[in-house]
Amino acid sequence: MALFDxxxxxxxxxxxxxxxxxxxxxxxxxxxxxxxxLVVAGLNAAGKMATIDVLGEEITSAAEAEEIVHAYHDVxxxxxxxxxxxxxxxxxxxxxxxxxxxxARDNIETVVRHAAERGNFVRIDMEDSSTTDxxxxxxxxxxxxxxxxxxxxxxARLRRTLGDVAALADxxxxxxxxxxxxxxxxxxAFHDFDExxxxxxxxxxxxxxxxxxxxxxxxxxxxxxxxxxxxxxxxRERDEYEFQMLxxxxxxLGDRLVADDHRLRIYVPYGEHWYAYSLRRLQENPKIAGYIxxxxxxxxxxxxxxxxx
Ligand SMILES: Cc1cc2nc3c(=O)[nH]c(=O)nc-3n(C[C@H](O)[C@H](O)[C@H](O)COP(=O)(O)OP(=O)(O)OC[C@H]3O[C@@H](n4cnc5c(N)ncnc54)[C@H](O)[C@@H]3O)c2cc1C
Numbered sequence: 001m002a003l004f005d006x007x008x009x010x011x012x013x014x015x016x017x018x019x020x021x022x023x024x025x026x027x028x029x030x031x032x033x034x035x036x037x038l039v040v041a042g043l044n045a046a047g048k049m050a051t052i053d054v055l056g057e058e059i060t061s062a063a064e065a066e067e068i069v070h071a072y073h074d075v076x077x078x079x080x081x082x083x084x085x086x087x088x089x090x091x092x093x094x095x096x097x098x099x100x101x102x103x104a105r106d107n108i109e110t111v112v113r114h115a116a117e118r119g120n121f122v123r124i125d126m127e128d129s130s131t132t133d134x135x136x137x138x139x140x141x142x143x144x145x146x147x148x149x150x151x152x153x154x155x156a157r158l159r160r161t162l163g164d165v166a167a168l169a170d171x172x173x174x175x176x177x178x179x180x181x182x183x184x185x186x187x188x189a190f191h192d193f194d195e196x197x198x199x200x201x202x203x204x205x206x207x208x209x210x211x212x213x214x215x216x217x218x219x220x221x222x223x224x225x226x227x228x229x230x231x232x233x234x235x236r237e238r239d240e241y242e243f244q245m246l247x248x249x250x251x252x253l254g255d256r257l258v259a260d261d262h263r264l265r266i267y268v269p270y271g272e273h274w275y276a277y278s279l280r281r282l283q284e285n286p287k288i289a290g291y292i293x294x295x296x297x298x299x300x301x302x303x304x305x306x307x308x309x
Contacts, residue, residue, distance in 0.1 A: 009283050017275060024278030026248035028055075029270040033071070033078055036270035039247065040084045043266050047258045049242070050086035051123060052079070055271035056094030065096035065107055071271070072111045076118045087121040089267060092135050097127075105138050112142055112150045119149075121174075123215070126153035128182040129189070136164060143171050151215070155180025156200035157189045165206045176215035176244060177204055181280060201226050208234040208241075215265065217244035219253060228262075238263060246281070 012020055029039040040050040052075050056068040072088055079086050090111055097104035108124065115122045126135055139152040151174030154161045158180060168175075179196050180189070190196045200223055207214050208230060216227045224243065231241050242263040245254050257264045269277055 012279055012282055020275065020278050020282070024274070024282055027246065027269070027278065027281045028274050029247065029268050031270065031272055031274065033074055033270065036075070036268055037078050037082055037084065039268050039270075040079075040086050041082065043268070044085045046255075047264075048254065049263065049265040050084070050268045051089045051244070051265055052086055053089045053091070053125070053267060053269040053271075054094070055269050055273040055277050056091065059094060059096070059099075059273075062096060062099060062103055065094070065099065065103065068094050069107050069110050073114050076114050076120050079120060080118050086268070087123060087265075088115065089123045089125050091125045091127060092131055092138065093127055094273075097131055097134060101134055101138075104134070105141065108138055109142060109145070109147070112147050116147060116149045121149045121151065123151045123176060124153065126155055126178075126180070129158060129184050132158070132160070132164075136168070139173070140168075140171065143173075151175060151213075153178060153217075154203060155182075156203055157182075157184060157196050159188060159190065159199075161199065161203050162206060165203060165210070169210055172211050174213045174215075175207055176217050177207065178217040178244075179220075181284065197223055201230070205230055205234075208236065214241045215244045216241065217267075219245055219250040221253065224253070224257070228260075248281075 012023075029036040036052050040052065043050050054068055054071045054075065056064070056071075059065055059068065068090075072090065075088055078084070088111075090108065092104050092108065095104050095107035095111070108122075112122045124135060124139055126132065136152065139150065142150050152168075153176040154164055156177060156179050165175075177200060179200060190199060197220070200218070204214060204216065204227060216224075218224060218227075227243070238261060242265050243254075243257050244265045244267065246267045247269065254264050254266070
């Protein structure tokens with residue numbers, strides 16, 4: 001089955017977009033802001049917080065980046081008027097980083113100011129390692145401009161990350177720690193599963209020791225157990241950290257965290273630019289593509305496709 005799953009994933013980029021969309025629908029709230037708000041309201045009713053991501057990684061012009069800025073403005077308004085428990089996550093490239101540093105910095109600042117006017121918070125996602133320096137520089141510039149309703153993401157996969165924790169220490173940053181999804185060269189990143197886990201634990205320990213608010217973003221049960229241990233060791237109160245998960249991934253584990261009285265925030269992406277995000281999520285977990293392909297085949301070929309979860 002693993003070979004079959006991997007084969008499906010390798011041909012995903014060549015598949016019609018509507019097929020990828022069907023396979024990836026569990027990870028995405030929809031294409032409209034109303035879709036995202038409905039999903040967030042459901043999560044809130046289940047005791048979960050959210051962070052809304054306007055998908056926009058494929059932008060090629062300043063005008064498209066500006067559209068994303070406006071989209072976030074509408075999101076803040078919707079969150080406020082509907083009384084949702086949600087902040088937002090933004091991607092520097094979606095706001096123009098590949099087109100120019102100043103453009104992205106100005107766009108991000110605008111989004112953070114819109115959030116501040118409505119008492120909301122902006123998490124700057126971390127993309128591949130070619131963007132790390134610029135992203136951390138933008139974060140520092142915003143904080144030094146007096147904006148504190150903004151947080152950043154650090155990736156345990158990168159060898160530099162403990163150094164980044166030390167370099168950011170004067171800001172006592174609000175940090176999401178995650179493994180990191182991008183494939184990086186060996187010189188820059190740990191490739192061994194246990195090394196990434198160990199670095200995640202070391203980075204989390206360091207952030208908690210330095211007084212940072214931490215969003216612990218993982219679906220890895222071993223890491224979640226280690227994180228629960230560490231927040232207890234550091235004497236963190238319930239509202240001084242949070243767990244974070246992706247929409248559509250390991251819901252029972254999230255339910256368990258909520259039942260154990262941890263705060264949990266779910267990452268809720270929506271928007272027209274759903275394609276790149278979907279490919280990443282599916283490439284991360286080939287089994288999903290495999291199940292759906294088997295199910296589809298099962299309807300065409302009797303005897304196949306009965307193994308769907
Ligand atoms: C809220 C949130 C925000 C994130 N933000 C960023 C970011 O800004 N930058 C960045 O580089 N990465 C980000 N990531 C992705 C992250 O870096 C990892 O790639 C991803 O979370 C998988 O790692 P894991 O810790 O869950 O462990 P893994 O070992 O990869 O997964 C543990 C288990 O979770 C399940 N699982 C994991 N992923 C999936 C999936 N896609 N579909 C179905 N099941 C799955 C599987 O059962 C797997 O065995 C974010 C993740 C989360 C949860």
